[in-house]
Amino acid sequence: MSNKYDHLTHEELVSLLVKRDASRKFGLVWERDEIEHENALNNDFVTVELDESNSVGDAPYENLIIEGDNFDALRFLKTIYSGSVKCIYIDPPYNTGNKDFVYNDHYIDSDDTYRHSTWLEFLYRRLELAKDLLSESGVLLVSINDENRAALELLLDEILPGKRAGSFVWRSRQGDNRPKGAYLSVNHEHVLVYAMPEFRFIGAEKTFDMYSNPDDDPRGEWRTSDLTGPASSLERPNTFYPIHNPNTDIWYPCNPDRVWIYATEKNLKDNQTLRAKTIEQLIEEGRIIFPKDPKYMVWDSIEALKTAIENGDVPKSGSGSSLLRTDMADLDFYVGKKIGWGIPAYKRYRSEINETVQPLSSWIRPTSEKNYIEAQDHAEIVSGYTDEGSKLLRQIFDEKVFNFPKPLSLMQHLIEQATTGDDIILDFFAGTGTTGHAVLQQNKEDGQKRRFILVSSTEANVSEPHKNICQDVTAERIKRVINGYAKTAGTGGNFAYMRTKRIPMEEVHVDIQHDQIWYTLQLLHSNAVSSYQQNQPIHILEMEESRLIYLESLSDALIKELIEMISKDHKSTVIYTWQPKMIEEHLFSNHVHIEQIPEYILKRFGEQK
Known part of the structure; x- marks a missing residue:
């Protein structure tokens, strides 16, 4: 395939690359291997499997906990939830020099010319996928420390140009007796806010106590x-x-x-x-x-x-x-x-008055000042310190299981301000599961039906091959929150425990399983998932105004059964089958739509560049 560089010699191409690399650029620059990046995206297909033994509550499961590399999970979620997620919150690794990266995709080696290349490429790949999940009224919230805030903001400005709305400042602890440079004790973090065009925080209802009508003005108070x-x-x-x-x-x-x-x-x-x-x-x-x-x-x-x-x-x-x-x-x-x-x-x-609510302040107040805040006419988030999260985890697990978790109060108030109704909240660095806990707790308090998707890896390594943070910490915490723990009443709710699975793209037609297809189709149509019934040629999901049918195989008897079912009502029906032409020959109805498997799912998966 020809391109605009065909006329250049090898020496001229090298000279061009050297000049390009040496040129000054405005914004963030980091090393990346474009070809390796493209291969990471396009050389396989990602699906999910349900582990009912680790799932909690009754199906259909409206909440998801996904075990796997969040890079894989995001590729799968983009197939299902593109443009549908109201709030994405992440607390990514802070690039502290510790062994933060426990994921499977490849990184540039330790000889990076630019200090943050590995970390930036790691986040870039995931955020590029995540941005497409946000609805037009959605928001991305990202926790970060002071040291890496500038680099992360530049990265987000590139991924979501023009979407920066501001940031929250959160006091993470009372003080630190180990100051770094300039004898400055850093005891705060940031939550960056990148908002889609129709997003706005809920704010707080204005008080009208100062309005009155002492002179009986006919124009009112x-x-x-x-x-x-x-x-x-x-x-x-x-x-x-x-x-x-x-x-x-x-x-x-x-x-x-x-x-x-x-x-x-x-x-x-x-x-x-x-x-x-x-x-x-x-x-x-x-x-x-x-x-x-x-x-x-x-x-x-x-x-x-x-x-x-x-x-x-x-x-x-x-x-x-x-x-x-x-x-x-x-x-x-x-x-x-x-x-x-x-x-x-x-x-x-x-x-x-045009606005009946006050906007949300970007200054997060410590819980110790809560009484003072409630006396003021402000919309503010009130949060505890990091030690609140640690104490809560010890209460839930009766032991220390994680360092420096975010406090529940911070996450709950962010979710309260950013979401309502049956909004979907995604956290693909779920860690201890604080985001899911906050969703369940806030739903219990205000009666809403928000749903969460948590993604966490096992973090297994050579010395700990059986380590599984997702199963033993993330999911276990949410299980105890739902059912109750340490004399604390349960919130109720459910979740499906799922695992990502990679399939080489050229082998999808052979290797993809019927249960994987059925889980994907259920999520596509209802944002919920139920168990797969083995040895059934037909799977049916009846919804309020529509019907989903997946056919594993076809026979004359099954086609006859389908015709009888569909002729009884005029319910909108989508049929997924490996043999669409056999169905089309017998079903002629404008309320029946037929799609071919696995082509339909592969098309939705698409080329995610």
Whole structure:
């Protein structure tokens, strides 16, 4: 196959590559082997198998725990859940120099030119797959430490350009007596937020306690609001003017450091139009609240006024600075007039509020400050320290099973703010299963039906060949949470325990098993999975408005049975079969759709580059 480099000699190609590698680039640069990357994606097919002995609760299982390399799991999940996941939360390895990588795909060796190449390529492959799982209202939340935050943000900016919404700052511990460089004790982490176009956090309902209607205003309840803005008289000279109360003939000077946010008709140029109303219009409409029984003063001369300014006996701002100053160009305007103390306010009606909720603060407060937070009018996440997660794990397992797990409170509040209803939450670095625990606990508290997908590896190695973190920690924790532990009532719920399986692409037609097909089809149509019944030629899943049928084999008797079943109702039916032409010859119905196996699944699996 020809390409644009065919005309170049070997020496010219080498020279071009050297120049390209030496050129300066904006953004993140790391080493990667493009061909090896492509092979890792395209040389095999990924499916799943159900282990009912490790599953919990009654089928159909709506939650999933998947044992396997999360690279494989994401490739399978993309087949099923593309564009369907509301929240992805991950707490990936932090590139600390420890043996963080226990996964199966290949990495560039220790002689990397760029320090973070291995770690970045490791995350890049997974996040490239994960981004396609997010719905249009979805969000990606990623925990990271301070040291690696910058590199990870640049990586995410490349994967999800324009989707960065911000970050949370979480205080992970009270302090550290082992400070690093500059004698700085790092006791916080970050949760990066990358949001799709339609996502927004739930926030907190605004309180309307400050609204009332003491004057029986027919426009409804109202509250006073500030009439000034952050600009000074030098920045906005046109809105630096005194406000006149026509009922009392009192003038209220403007703060030179915070001028009014509304213009006056006196400063408008000919034919000038405004988007907002003028102060005169607002006064006429009764929208300006003047001080009741105000103190005022009349200075008969400029000398008397300047003496009052020097003595500090003039109107002042809330911060105590004088509103009248001797260097003001129009100071003589205030001579001979009633000059009032106090500051006029704006009458803001409850009916004018566009948003009924407050946005979520990016500052995560420690649990120790919870009472203080609840007294404030804020939407904030409240979380414990890392030791909260450690104590909870010891309570669940009666022993230490994991270092530095995230606290349940942090995960539960993030899930509460990011999801609702039957949203799907995915964690493909599930570890101790805190995300699944948080989903179950939050559902118990608010009655929602969120679903989780947790992916964890065994982390087996040469010295520990039988080690299985997914089975013995992730799934075991969720099992105990569902059923109850240490005098703590269970949350209820279920999960299917599944394992990924790779099949060489050229062998799929021969090696793929009927149970693997049936699990995949169930998840595609219902986001849930039930057991596979052996030695049955036909498998049927009846849903509320549709029907799924998988045919392992065909016979005249089975075709007759199918025709009778489908003719009884007009329920939308999808039939998956290895021999579609035999079905098409006998079924002519516009509510029946026929797909060929395994071609249909292979097509959905697709080329994931």
